[in-house]
Amino acid sequence: MANQSNGASAISRAVRILEAFSYEAPFLTLTEIAQRSGIPLSSTQRIVTELVGHQLLERMPDRSYRMGNRLWELGTRTPGAIGLREIALPYMHAVQARVRQHVQLSVRSNLDVLVIERISARDAVVNASIVGGRIPLQHSAGGILLLAAAGDEVLRGVLRRGLQPLTPDGIQNEAELRHAIATAEREGYAIASGRIFSGSRGLAVPVRGVQGVVVGTLTIVEPNDESSPMPRIELLRRAAAGVSEALVRSYLPPGHPDAPPGGAYRSLVRSSESSMEYLEHLLPPLAVR
Amino acid sequence: MANQSNGASAISRAVRILEAFSYEAPFLTLTEIAQRSGIPLSSTQRIVTELVGHQLLERMPDRSYRMGNRLWELGTRTPGAIGLREIALPYMHAVQARVRQHVQLSVRSNLDVLVIERISARDAVVNASIVGGRIPLQHSAGGILLLAAAGDEVLRGVLRRGLQPLTPDGIQNEAELRHAIATAEREGYAIASGRIFSGSRGLAVPVRGVQGVVVGTLTIVEPNDESSPMPRIELLRRAAAGVSEALVRSYLPPGHPDAPPGGAYRSLVRSSESSMEYLEHLLPPLAVR
DNA sequence: ATCTTCCTCCCGTTCAACGGAAGGTTCAAC
DNA sequence: GTTGAACCTTCCGTTGAACGGGAGGAAGAT
Known part of the structure; x- marks a missing residue:
């Protein structure tokens, strides 16, 4: 017994x-x-x-x-991930139509980046992420932004877990991590070159919800070549601004003429739209390469 | 106590x-x-x-x-729904680019249709479905196809639950339901006019996996007007054929040169691709309206 | 036909789950 | 500031649902 x-x-x-x-x-x-x-x-x-x-x-x-x-x-009823995903999808398509690489939407889940949606091109570079997959915050460009937004306790958690760089270009110690976070906070974007694979880099900008709080990030994963990523950062910025605006708008409808303080997230709009003109309309033309 | x-x-x-x-x-x-x-x-x-x-x-x-x-x-790790979704997405986009209406992918879950993915246009007709939502099999065009493929026990279950038509055009009795199923089986597609809303109709074709077994349906929801739906049925047929082919191909890779009988579904490819030329390539031009 | 692997069912023991009740906390109204 | 109502958290004695070792059965390989 x-x-x-x-x-x-x-x-x-x-x-x-x-x-x-x-x-x-x-x-x-x-x-x-x-x-x-x-x-x-x-x-x-x-x-x-x-x-x-x-x-x-x-x-x-x-x-x-x-x-x-x-x-x-x-899982489909999870409003956090799904609401954001549905709102961001058309903007992601619009970005993807201009840069033929991976475009990803992620949120923070504890000490990891959680990939909510990904749109890829056939000939895009290798990419570790899959939808529903996790990557430790310190390895990814978006993760650095999310870490910057999350505050000290999360940072301590990441340090406690250990940085475990994946490549020689990965973040090796606390000083490098803090520097990356400070840079991201100052510039409003993050670039992670060869931290996951030597041949690729991530470009990320934050997506903000009500009161400017960071709710996720938009990321492009592209070849780690000599070209300047700044035009694509700008593209991402515009896309993120569009998503934020749509997101904040989506909080209001259920009666209140202004955002109610206690129950701001009580309603989310679901609508995934898609057509080329519409995408053009979302993000005006812009040279990205 | x-x-x-x-x-x-x-x-x-x-x-x-x-x-x-x-x-x-x-x-x-x-x-x-x-x-x-x-x-x-x-x-x-x-x-x-x-x-x-x-x-x-x-x-x-x-x-x-x-x-x-x-x-x-x-939920993301659910291979049945998700694998199919990722494979079907580009074809759905290709269909959506031609018909500016709702394009949906569904599977059967017990006695209901479970909507796995939906792509919509801004100006599309009203549609009861949302991603992750359920509709009783007998109400939808896709449901009739899934019912036809599912066999007698499921049909009995639907009859036991009661038909509960939503509109005057809904299926009112067992004879009508059996007739709709027989027609769908004979023709290889299903049309449901005004069974959910009077103003809309669903056009559906089956998506088949290995050995021709029906794994889901592709549906267009469009206004219930005088135009003939046949060109769009043909478009759906081609899309479904493409999905089926990609699906069956995705079963093979993990070693075996041919489909292993016991573990055919042990691997699924994930890749969502998207670009206009690619979509054009997937589904050659075709007049749909 | 035999062996191995994998699965289902049984059943006596026990502790994690149970929920009523009492006591906090929060927030709005006046 | 005080009161009240709604909502939440904690406590604790009771008990039956969960537990898992083991026996026996299927399925598939050799």
């Missing part, structure tokens, strides 16, 4: 099981789930069966499991 | 709480959550606190809660 439970709540176990799945391993057998989550097989079986019942997991014909549609559906 | 638990598992309670949030009510206070989910306040408090710890919920400065980024992130 000796079957006392081990101090983990049912919910945390369920989350552990869900998190066993990843982009690299989207299909797992029961045994694999048990191993990855460190939960005994029979308990795993019980919880997994319940999750399948709720359609948070789905069983495939070959008996493996994958994440269920309901999970995706619930 | 008298505090026995009431027969609901912790996980099902957590799900009930998450499902209290919706597109219409993305921000809820603790009391509202308790009311909507029917769980006693103090229990709600305990579970909600735990969910916040896992970042499945997030607490706002005004003490209300919303869904957390982690939930969105987990």
